[in-house]
Amino acid sequence: MKVLLTITSLGVGGAERLVTGLADHFAAAGHEVVLVRFHGDAELSPTDVRVRLENLQMRRSLLGVLAAMVRFRRLVRSFRPDVVNSHLVHANILTRLLRLVTPMPRLISSAHNTNEEGRGRMRAYRLTDRLANISTNVSAEAVGAFEQQGALRPGRMVAIHNGIDTAAFTFDPAARERVRTELNLDEAAPLLLAVGRLWEPKDYPNLLRAFAGLEGGPVPPQLAIVGDGPLRGELEAMAGSLGVADRVHFLGVRHDVPALMAASDVFVLASAWEGFGLVVAEAMACGRVVVATDCGGVREVVGDAGFLVPPRNAEALAKAMGRALRLSDDEHERLGVAARERVLARFSLDVMADRYLAVYRDDDLSDQQQLQGTK
Template identity: 75%
Template sequence: MRIALVITSLGVGGAERLVTDLADRYAADGHQVLLVRFHGEAELRPCDPRVRLENLDMRRSPLGVLAAMCRFRRFIRAFRPDVVNSHLVHANILTRLLRLVTSMPWLVSSAHNTNEEGRGRMWAYRLTDRLADISTNVSDEAVAVFEQQGAVKPGRMLAIHNGIDTGAFAFDPVARAHVRSELGLEESTPLLLAMGRLWEQKDYPNLLHALAGLGAGPVPPTLVIVGDGPLRDELGARADSLGVADRVRFLGVRHDVPALMSACDLFVLSSAWEGFGLVVAEAMACERPVVATDCGGVREVVGGAGFLAPPRDAQALTEAMKRALYLPDEQRQRLGTAARDRVVARYSLDAMAEKYLAVYRGTDGRDEE
């Protein structure tokens, strides 16, 4: 099968990791794969050299968009895909519009969130819905939200949970020791890890307030935040004003995510909204206790193998973090084992790739559950 995967960019994010993982998996299985991004450097990229990687280098101007769409059309016409699967809102809408002038035997649009940040984007989804053969989203709740807001008609969007490579994401004591040594942390120092773009969705101010609520204690916990984004300076100033700047480290973009997961004692997701919460599943696969805000599909991921707190409630987040940090060792170990078992059973990369393939073949992905 000739598969064209299309995404807005290849920065460091959950959707981007999913798409590059899919590209590698399908290339390894003998499919021909084209991966197209609209702009930006490829901070993440497929490992398999058989994946053809293209950048449309789209500029933010009418002529820049037109030039990128012309390049996009040439790539699709030359590759002659059996299926095109676009991911994220800008790629979804632009790929649908391209179908007005370019033949695509089967088009799948994949959203990755409950909140597309504005009515305009939901209207764009609604107005172009008929141009896609089927759409997907990353959780049952995300699908329900799209239907409730009229972005898709009922039955036109399927839930396909994100999948992770449970071989790569597994607890590694050697990696744990290496990262903690790099950070200058004793084994007795509790390490909290948060990961994701520094922007409104992840609600890092909520996390910083929750950290301040923990207090220093006999051994002050250290919070490491991995990622970059427009709120970096603002968050640094917020940490300073809360008196926790000496306990917070901003590491920027990192590519050793499984090692960082292994190094932490608690993974925290403080988001105001999510589609799925891929990093939560990755932490669970590494047998880490997780505390997460109850938004989007996060509850579906965590089940009974972690702790949930309401979004935008720093006090509740603090209490959940306390419960997780002070678990007895035996309970912590049991929780970690249960978390990994849940991810392996429900959210493996193999299962996700097969569900997407079923949709590519024109069958209902729900039949594969």
């Protein structure tokens, strides 16, 4: 099968990790794969050299968009894919519009959230919905949110849970020791970890308030935050005003996330909204105890293998973080093992890729429960 994957950009994010992982998986399975981004440098990219990587170099102007669409049309006509699968809102809408003038045997639009941040974007989804054969989203909760917001008609979107490379995301004691040495932490220092872009959906102010309200033990807990974004300066200032700047480590963009997860004792997601919570599944695959806000599809990921609290509730988040840190060694290990087993059974890259291929082939689309996996 000839597969053309499109995505808005290849920055460091959950959707980008998913798409590059899919590209690698499809290439390894013998499919011919082209991965197209609309603009920007490739901070993430496939590891399989058989994946052809293209950049449309779209500029933020009408002429820039039109020039990129002309390049996109030439690429599609030259490659002649069997299926086109677009990811993220801008790529979804622009790829749909290209289908008005460029034949595509089958087009799948993949969203990655419950909230696309604006009525205009949901209206664009609704107006172009007929141009896609089917759409996907990362959880049953996210599918319901799109339907409720009128982005498409019921039955026009199916849920495919995100999948991760469980061989890459696993607990590594050597990595734990190396990272904790880098952070000047001995084994007795409790370390909480958060990973994600520093922007509004992730609600880092909620996390910092919760961390500041966390009851300290004999050794004060530390917090490492991995990622960058427009709110970094504001968040660093907030950590200072809360009196926790000396215990909060802003690490910026890192490419050793599995090692950082191994170094942590508790993984925390404080998001106001999510589509799926890929990073939560990655932490669970590493055997970490997870504390997360109950938003989007996060409940579908965590199940009974972690702690869930309401979004935007710093007090509840602090209490759950404290409970997680006070677990005995046996309880910590039991919950970590259960978390990894849950990911292996439901959220592996193999399971996800098979579900995408079923949608590409138009297999069993009436059986949404099969595509969604067991809740």
